[in-house]
Amino acid sequence: MATVRIRNVGTVGGNICFAEPASDPPAAFLVLEARMKAKKTDGSERVIPASAFWTDYYETALEEDELLTEIEIDPLPGEFRTAYTRFTTRSKEDKPCVSISVAIAAESDRKTCAGARIGLGGVEAVFRRLSAVEDGLKGKELSKEVIGEVLSQTLDDLEPISDIRASDAYRRQVTPVLVRRTIEKALLLE
Numbered sequence: 326m327a328t329v330r331i332r333n334v335g336t337v338g339g340n341i342c343f344a345e346p347a348s349d350p351p352a353a354f355l356v357l358e359a360r361m362k363a364k365k366t367d368g369s370e371r372v373i374p375a376s377a378f379w380t381d382y383y384e385t386a387l388e389e390d391e392l393l394t395e396i397e398i399d400p401l402p403g404e405f406r407t408a409y410t411r412f413t414t415r416s417k418e419d420k421p422c423v424s425i426s427v428a429i430a431a432e433s434d435r436k437t438c439a440g441a442r443i444g445l446g447g448v449e450a451v452f453r454r455l456s457a458v459e460d461g462l463k464g465k466e467l468s469k470e471v472i473g474e475v476l477s478q479t480l481d482d483l484e485p486i487s488d489i490r491a492s493d494a495y496r497r498q499v500t501p502v503l504v505r506r507t508i509e510k511a512l513l514l515e
Contacts, residue, residue, distance in 0.1 A: 338393045342385055342393055344383045344384055344385050345383060346382065346446065346447055346448075346449065346451075346486060347446075347490065348420065348421070349421060351375070351379060351424075351444070352409070352426035352445060352446035353426040354375045354378075354396070355442075355452060356407070356426040356427065356443065356444040356454070357398045357399075358374065358375060359396055359397065360373065360374055360375070361373045361378050361396055362396070363391040363392065365391050373387075380451065382451070401428055404430040405428040405430045405440075406430070406511045406512060407429075407511055408508070408511035410425045410507040410510070411424050414490050414491050414495075415490065419490070420447075420490070422499075423445075423503050425444070425503050425504050427441070427507045429462070429467070436468075437465065437466060438466075438467050439463070440459075443504065443507075447490075448486070449483065455480070458475060458479045458480065461479045467514075472508055476501045480500065480501050483497055485497050
């Protein structure tokens with residue numbers, strides 16, 4: 326989660342509050358539908374769903390007088406299979422250029438998508454779920470061909486950033502490939 330010099334003092338809470346796009350935990354927290362509990366200086370508390378926690382580049386929904394005190398995560402239902410991909414362009418110790426987290430469930434026939442959750446990190450200024458892809462997969466056959474077809478029809482809304490890890494054009498090109506590979510990894514289709 327950090328360099329050797331700061332690993333002993335770094336926290337997951339600090340990581341997600343920093344809201345740096347090149348971070349590992351947020352994509353997973355989105356897929357797990359985590360809830361962030363914030364406490365105000367007056368003692369009142371509120372719960373912020375992961376889907377609303379990150380609001381902009383290096384910004385969260387926390388107010389000036391709030392502190393993140395808890396991250397709540399319920400277990401995934403047993404039928405979900407999961408996978409995570411962390412893609413770096415420089416070294417394996419670098420921050421991710423793209424991070425993809427997937428939880429996917431099949432119907433009893435083991436061929437049809439019952440539900441999908443896909444979290445995206447590193448690509449855009451704000452972490453988010455790929456809801457168009459999730460909706461596109463639901464009820465469809467879980468084959469490499471169908472997954473590829475759904476991705477080709479649903480990722481046109483990407484707004485990639487450019488930074489020292491990659492250009493926006495590069496991220497636009499590799500993201501669909503990495504999403505497909507992560508879904509296939511979760512489904513053991515490799």
